[in-house]
Amino acid sequence: MTHNCVSVHEYLEYLKTAANEDRFWYIKEGKTVRPSLSNSNTQTGNMANFRYKAASGSDRYVQVCEWKGELRVDLREWNGDKPTKNGISLTLMRWMNFVNAIEYVGKTVEQKLSYGNHLGGNVLCNVAKNSVYVDIRQYWKPQEEVVPTKKGLCLRPSEYSRLKQWISEIGRALPELDGVVPCYLQGDHMNQLGALQCSECNPDDFTKW
Ligand SMILES: [Zn+2]
Numbered sequence: 001m002t003h004n005c006v007s008v009h010e011y012l013e014y015l016k017t018a019a020n021e022d023r024f025w026y027i028k029e030g031k032t033v034r035p036s037l038s039n040s041n042t043q044t045g046n047m048a049n050f051r052y053k054a055a056s057g058s059d060r061y062v063q064v065c066e067w068k069g070e071l072r073v074d075l076r077e078w079n080g081d082k083p084t085k086n087g088i089s090l091t092l093m094r095w096m097n098f099v100n101a102i103e104y105v106g107k108t109v110e111q112k113l114s115y116g117n118h119l120g121g122n123v124l125c126n127v128a129k130n131s132v133y134v135d136i137r138q139y140w141k142p143q144e145e146v147v148p149t150k151k152g153l154c155l156r157p158s159e160y161s162r163l164k165q166w167i168s169e170i171g172r173a174l175p176e177l178d179g180v181v182p183c184y185l186q187g188d189h190m191n192q193l194g195a196l197q198c199s200e201c202n203p204d205d206f207t208k209w
Contacts, residue, residue, distance in 0.1 A: 007019045060153070062163060065089075066171050071176055075153045075163075076134065088136055088152045093200065094119040098136065099171075101125065103162055105134055111158075120183070120200035122146065134160045141204040 056188040063074050073095040074108040076087025105127060122139040128184065131139040137152025155163065171177055184201060188194035195201045196209040 033121070052087075060159060062170070066172060071174065073170065073174075075155075085150060086153060088123065088138060090119070090123065090136075091121075092174070092177055093182055094121065094123050096177060096180055097126055097182060099167055102167065106160075109134065109160075115160065118201075120203075120204045132157045136169070146204065 053123045059078050061074075061076055061078055061115060063076075065072055065074050067074075069158050071092055072089045073092070074083075074089045076089075077084045097117070105115060105117070105125065108127055109132055110150060112130045113127075114131075115125075115127040117125045119125055119136070122141070124135075124137055124139055126137070127133070128135075128136045133156040136155065138149045140149055140193065141147070181196055183189060184195065186194075189198065189201070193209060197206050199206045202209075
């Protein structure tokens with residue numbers, strides 16, 4: 001069995017390295033391509049089907065793609081035309097939770113406060129105190145503690161502000177977002193048990209309820 005778990009120490013080192021590198025998230029040309037869902041590459045089941053790709057001048061991209069039949073917003077570092085493991089693919093609901101929080105995230109960065117938001121399914125958006133980096137990352141709980149994995153992206157200030165600028169453009173490529181209702185607003189979450197049994201809201205213990 002393989003996994004991408006890293007120790008907290010490794011993770012902090014990773015953040016430091018990312019912070020020292022001065023790569024920018026240039027989005028030069030945004031293109032909206034809308035292949036039909038039935039037109040996807042069924043032969044290569046996991047082949048992403050690009051809908052929207054905001055090209056960057058360096059190696060980080062945001063794109064709307066289809067993966068295993070599900071639309072996702074993918075934030076990722078690329079090596080040439082190959083995706084690397086550095087990045088995260090957000091379901092529409094998790095993306096929506098991020099978008100809803102983005103103004104607030106910006107304020108906490110300005111005020112140098114720490115911030116943490118659970119986007120769902122152990123994907124967290126974190127800002128460390130006195131930090132200017134916004135980290136979106138998959139966590140998991142191997143034992144007692146919930147720990148970060150390498151699946152994620154630590155957004156530099158320029159990347160974060162560009163992503164913010166592109167939110168409405170991404171939304172136009174993704175009209176499906178209009179139909180997404182966050183699970184915590186759905187009827188079965190109106191009582192506490194519903195939320196406890198939800199794999200998005202309570203990813204580590206939902207089976208225990
Ligand atoms: Zn839920």
